[in-house]
Amino acid sequence: MKVVAAMSGGVDSAVAAARAVDAGHDVTGIHLALSRNPASYRSGARGCCTIEDSNDARRAADVIGIPFYVWDLSDRFHEDVVEDFMDTYAAGRTPNPCLRCNEKIKFAAVLDRALALGFDAVATGHYARLEHTVDGGVELHRAVDHGKDQSYVLGVLDDRQLRHSLFPLGETPKSDVRREAAARGLLVADKPDSHDICFVADGDNTGWLREKLGDRAPNHSGRIVDEAGEQLGEHDGTFGFTIGQRKGLRIGRPAPDGKPRYVLDIEPVSGTVTVGPRERLAVETIRAGSPRWCGAPLPDGSTTEVTVQLRAHGEEHRAVVRIEADRVDIELLDPAFGIAPGQAAVIYQGSRVVGSATIDATERVSA
Template identity: 55%
Template sequence: MRVLAAMSGGVDSAVAAARAVDAGHDVVGVHLALSRMPGTLRTGSRGCCTVEDSNDAWRACDKLGIPYYVWDFSERFKEDVVQDFIDEYAAGRTPNPCMRCNERIKFAALLEKAIALGFDAVCTGHYAKVVQDGNGNMELHRAADWAKDQSYVLGVLTHEQLRHSMFPLADTPSKAEVRAEAERRGLSVAKKPDSHDICFIPDGDTAGWLAEKIQMSTGDIVDESGAKVGEHPGANAFTVGQRRGLKLGTPAADGKPRFVLEIRPKENKVVVGPQALLAIDEIRGIKLSWAGEPIPQALAGIPAAGLAEPAMSETFDCHAQVRAHGDPVPARARVEMTDDGGGSLRAELLVTLIEPLRGVSPGQTVVLYQGTRVLGQATIDTARSLARPAL
């Protein structure tokens, strides 16, 4: 097969490309330039997509003896990932930029261009697994190393995208083995630190970065009863579950810490309260997509075409995960076709959590699993506790 290896400049993508070469594929390496003004050097493990990363990717390709190219996706990244991040925070939601990058850049724009150029698949260093079922349908599953599993951020991939995706690290039992392999192969990135935090905010100061992009204005911090307990410099800089940086002028009656429970950008208010009120047991998601073919229960009860009125699918058991490194919890879910407010119907995902989760925020992504298989994902529109009234 002709394989396009996405080379981030890290050890995972380098070893993945090496394994693709060993498997006999015709491999070409490509590094995505996601910024017109990248930093010249990384700061430890913070950030990625820098000039240093580009050079590391080139050295890896040179060592492997494969062609190397740099593709400029900076404008697409700026619009589809960075601006989306700003817009979501401006609306009081907490987005996941890695989900958007995988959805719109690495497995939409990149894959689309690769196929147009005659490549059969895109190879990446993600820790996840693509499995073909007995009917020839592609499924996305967790990697062998659950500690490094990245199937959550790949939950946006469609069946067609999975058909052209290659994850050579799927069955690797640990990251230590990947580094050891890189060292045996003489790859200079063998000991390079993993990148973390948001790549376009390498110093990790999300609030400070947003303050330069979103017009902030001071407003009230209120408790769950609506009483003012402090002021904030801008509601958009807060996230649900946040404890630090609240600077409340009025302590809680019981003296215990308070957490952000809700953000109301239209009112420019931040609602705080005790940690117990962060527990969420019902999630409603929009922008639903399936990773592979939907399971039968998710379609049962919903006509395939000509739907003119609301409908809902059967309820199915699953596990729900709302953070890349969060623990999945048992849940029950169903698909509901509801009025979008404009006279049309849209698919929504209703997830009832059997074990409550804390700090769930609109804008995050809920990914559903059955065993190791990723069923699909949705963007969280609302999250609430069934045991308490709305704030």
């Protein structure tokens, strides 16, 4: 097959590209330019969108012996990922930009361009597995290394995208990938993993949002109250909070019982942030929308026992899901804490990813 290997400049994508070559594919390496001003994105080990990363990717491609190009997708990335990030926070919700990047950029814009240029598939360094079924279908499964598993952020991929994807690292522990990179002579073998949000230059999400949102934020200031409505403090922007947050509340006085307070609710129109004890974060029911199915969808009107993952590095929760048209109702058999609208609920059956949906609302455990 003719394969585009998306090379971020890190060790995982470099080894994935090399393995695609070993598998006999005709491989071309590409690096995505996601900002017209790369210095405004993270540098060093904290990001994946810098000039440094582009150079690391080019050097890795030279060692592997494959052609290498840079594809400028900065406009598409800004519109589909950065703008979505800002809009979601302004609405009092919590986005996952990495998931959105996979959906809109790596497996949509990149895949569409690759297919148009005559390529057959896109290979990435994600830790996930693809399994082909007897009827010719394809399923997305968790990686063997559950500590590095990235199937959660791939839960937005549909059947067509999966059929044109390769995940060469899904069967391999991360430690073995680093050793393999060193044996191949790849200089990124010891490069630290990227983390956090690549387009927030200094890691200060709140400061970045305050600067970028401007008048788009409904309220730059407002009240912090307890569940009885008593004012405990003030804030300078609801976008600085997320459901379940404990640190940085700046309330100034402890709860009567001396226990920490957590963000329970965010009302962006009035600018009100409600805080309370951790036990009030316990959620038993989730309503989600905009489902995307990785292969065959769950039938409309069906009720199915599954597990769900609600954060990129969160635990699995036993649940029952009910499908009604474009709505997914999730009843958690074990409560989850600090679940925020805007996050993704990714549905699993065993190791298989069934699909994902965006959380619209939650219902907490009765007091």
